[in-house]
Amino acid sequence: MFKNYIKTAYRSLYKNKAFTAINILGLAMGLATCLLIVLYVVDELSYDRYNIKHDRIFRVNEDLKFGGNHVEYAVAMPPLAKTLKVEYPYVEDAARIKNAGTTHVRKGNTNLVENRVAFADPSIFNVFTLPMLSGDAKTALTEPNTVVITESTARKYFNTTDAVGKPIIFNDHENFKVTGVIKDIPTQSHFNFDILLSMVSLPDSRTNEWLRSNYNTYVLLKDKSYAATLQASFPAMLQKFSGQQMQSELKMSIKEFEAGGSFFHLNLIPLTDIHLQSNMTGELGANGTEQYVYIFSAIGLFILLIACVNFMNLSTARSANRAREVGVRKVLGSSRKYLIYQFLAESLMLTSGATVIAVVAVFVLLPMFNNLSGKQIAIDVTTAKWFAPALLFVISAVGSLAGSYPAFYLSAFQPITVLKGKLSAGFKNSRLRSFLVVFQFGISVFLIIGTVVIYNQLHFIQTKNLGFNRNQVLIIQNTGELGDQAGVFKKELATIPGVKSSTLTGFLPTAGWRNTRIYFKDATYNQKDALFPQTWQVDADYIPTLDMKIVQGRNFSAANLSDSSGVIINEAAARFLGLKNAVDKPIYQSQGGERAADNIKQLHIVGVVKDFHFNSLRQQIEPVIFTYDGNNGALAIRLNTADINGVIGQVKSRWATISPNMQMNYSFMDQDFDAIYRTEQRIGKIFIIFTTLAIVIACLGLFGLAAYASEQRTKEIGIRKVLGANVTIIVGMLSKDFIKLVLLAIVIASPLAWYLMNMWLQDFAYRTSIHWWVLAAAGAGAVLIAFVTISYQSVKAALANPVQSLRSE
Structure with a gap:
């Protein structure tokens, strides 16, 4: 009996090659995407679990x-x-x-x-x-x-x-x-x-x-x-x-x-x-985000559901083609139970074939996915222990889920009704099928809006005025290893054409090195007026090299001896201290020590620098205090040349003269800045890929539905053409039912996407807004994609010779 189910299912699928190809391709794409996401999520959830305790x-x-x-x-x-x-x-x-x-x-x-x-x-x-x-x-x-x-x-x-x-x-x-x-x-x-x-x-x-x-x-x-x-x-x-x-x-x-x-x-x-x-100050590495695990899990599930929806839609849409088959089988004695087994067998065969293709695709695409996501995921023996059972579960679960409704739906046809040709299988008569189309395109619209919002936020980050200029700034990261020779190295670089200026300090807006000290507005230790800011040791070339702006007072000067007890604060620190005019005001730094005289040091403010971002734009700008002090942790070099490689070569030459046995470690400030938002950049790229896949899978189903809708209305189209209807009228007639569903999907998905993406943007202290045109563009794009998908079948049906469709009447 089982062998007969398989043989019959194979013949049915082979007979309907287009239906089979669309279903297998859609399921394979959905399963491959879902499996890649599962590997990503499992990798994220497995951190530190290698420890036995x-x-x-x-x-x-x-x-x-x-x-x-x-x-x-x-x-x-x-x-x-x-x-x-x-x-x-x-x-x-x-x-x-x-x-x-x-x-x-x-x-x-x-x-x-x-x-x-x-x-x-x-x-x-x-x-x-x-x-x-x-x-x-x-x-x-x-x-x-x-x-x-x-x-x-x-x-x-x-x-x-x-x-x-x-x-x-x-x-x-x-x-x-x-x-x-x-x-x-x-x-x-x-x-x-x-x-x-x-x-x-x-x-x-x-x-x-x-x-x-x-x-x-x-x-x-x-x-x-x-x-x-x-x-x-x-x-x-x-x-x-x-x-x-x-x-x-x-x-x-x-x-x-x-x-x-x-x-x-x-x-x-x-x-x-x-x-x-955990994303606290002092982490030992770049941690992940639980939010993105939930997002990817939802995307993987949605894409798999879209693929399953395709199967159910296409199977029920072609019900008229199989109604007589069901009627004949029932007349010949086949029970409904065996018909259900038959249709489920077809579903499981389709799912098995799609799974095989999906697994091959995962192995082929995994290196590209690793490069895109910054992961090192590998399918090894440990992974295979859960991966193989998971595939068997996927085949049985997806096959049963996707095939259950078509199986029960098709097996319920009454033989008398279908053999008399009274079964109505038109597109308009299936509310479930309409709901599933709305569901598919609702997810697609949601993903389109999400992708646009993420990229708008990344563009906002890339173009926002940060309070400093990160372009053409070369960072030598290991000048601390030069010791006392770091100052000599800085002076040597000033002789290189194309070097505009340089500053010797390890405290940079894109670096991870941070230092905090306790300050008071006065000498009374009133903690309500206490300030616990970032305290950076910089030289007199720091502000001009990074192209920062002094809004009050002046910069440090090597010629002014009193600057050794002077500080420059940012606007955030001035606001906290309640100083509208902070220049020459005292500020008190806690020093520690057992005696009261050792416990505080009076400093004076020589200038106020315009606020600049030194953390992620997820965080508000914090108070910062610059002290005029030596620090050779790194060297930032402002370049003014088109020959970047030539200048770097000369910098390396000067380095080799001072430290011939030590490798120079360098980067560019804009690259270091981009590294802060690497996670968002990767998420944006992955979002685009997954959104494209979701749309392609949804369009495959829509393409199949349009083909069957056109097939079911062949004689109607022929009569309309004989009575004078042109191609435009026919295409509009066949397309409007689908476009209505897509418009409904837009109406439902847009507010939900706006709400959830607004919640995501709340993680950024500095963020863009979701403009109305984002929702409008996403909706217009979905309608255009749907219309292009449908139009091929609609035009094909509209151009058909009515003689061919009416000759049997």
Whole structure:
């Protein structure tokens, strides 16, 4: 019996080749898109789950509100990890990680740039699952100047994974010894370091400061249920360990601090939530966004539903063609149950064929998708364990879902009715089919509007006046390695034609290096007037090089000795301090120390710079204070030449003269700026692709429906032509029913898309608006696409010879 179902289904599908091709193509496109999205979502949800103890690992975050500033940090105080392990018996272990930033590693006579370097406590191997290939995990990072490297790093520098005991030189003078080699950290980790330096090599790691936070701190609990207990104990712990230091530095107790509206809290976040739910200051890498996981999941589901809708629409639309077949089968004794099995068999065969094509497409398209999404997704043995069962589920679920309605619908025909030719199968008579067309194009219109809004916001970001000019600014990122020679290097560059100016500082609007200090409006320590701004060390060339604008006062000057105690503030800081004319006004900086005289330093404001963006446009501009101080973390060079490559060559030549064994690491400021919005740019491109696929799939179904609608009205068209109707009238008659449904879809989808995309835009403090023309253009585009799809079949029917359609009458 089963063999007969398959054979009959094959014959039916082969007989209707056009129907079969449209259905298989539409389903294959929908399934391939859905599978790619599933791989993306699974990858996003799998972050940090490679750790065997992941359910018991938590990171300690800091939430600080002081004066008018509220900042959330992914870092905590230096002594916190040790304190947690000693004070709380349910804490099994704790470990700290501190990003070391750009580091140079000696290979032969050359220093190579490494950006994935961090300091780590020895306990990191007990907290995280970092399998050691060689070396002893218990002692690997206990001594100063020891280092653990990944297997790929070991091959890179030593051509072997057996590198334990070998020397390695950092920053041209720091000698370390390799004490361990670990497996490469999986890509699905919120931190990906290739080199782990012993934490005891970092002098300030041993300090007992409870008011300074710069270490990513993780705790391993004996049971995850203790997380709430530990978090509830944080206030008492802070009172015990940080209260005295707060009294010394701020001249107030924690209770007085909180009574003034400020707070200083610690909280826990599960390890597996960090990637999608944490975007705080001090993250160890670029995390994802939970919002986009939901968006892509919805898009994948919608596209799959569109493909299923196509199947149901086309199957029921051709019901008139199969009505007599059903009638004859029933007369010959076939029960409804067997007819349902027959139609479901056809559906499952179609789905199986589409799935095979979809899987092949996924393997072919996966490298392109990885490049587009910035992922490294691979279908390996681990993936196959869930991927293969998922495909079987997809075949059975989609086949049953897409084929169930046609099966029950077609098998319900009464033989007497259909054999007498009384079955009405016209397009207008199917409310469900009309609903499904509205559903398809509603999703398509929604995706079109979403894509336009995302691209408008990206265009807004790219063209907005940021308060500085990022064009033709070359950034040398590792000038700190030059030491005292950094100033000499800057002077050398001034002699190169095409170099307009340069500034030596690591504090740049597109860089991740941030520093905060506490300031007061007066010397009374009134926390309501306290300011906790970004504090950047800059030179006198900073503002002109970045093309910023002074709105009050003046710039720093090397000739003015008093500028060593002067500051330049931005407009946001001036607004917070309530200073309409801030020039020459005093401002007081907290210094710490045990004596009151050491606790504050009076500075004077020499100028106010126009507000500029140094964070994502998702955030409001925060207060910033420039101090006139030396910092050689990086060098920004303003170019004024068409020969960019020639100037870079000369810069490299000057670098090689000063530091011949060290690689120069550089980028352009506009590229660094774009990197801040890389996620949005990728999302925009993926949105366009998925929207196009959704429209193509919907149009395939519409094309098939138009073909069957034309076929069912062949004799009507012939009669109308004989009575004088021209091609335009015939095309309008055949198209209007579909266009009405598309217009209804636009009316339903547009307000929903406007509302949801407005919610997405709320994530940006600075954003564009959704103009009326966006909705109008999306609707017009959908109507045009639908009309073009329908018109081929309509024109074909309108041009047919009426003699052919009426000859049997």
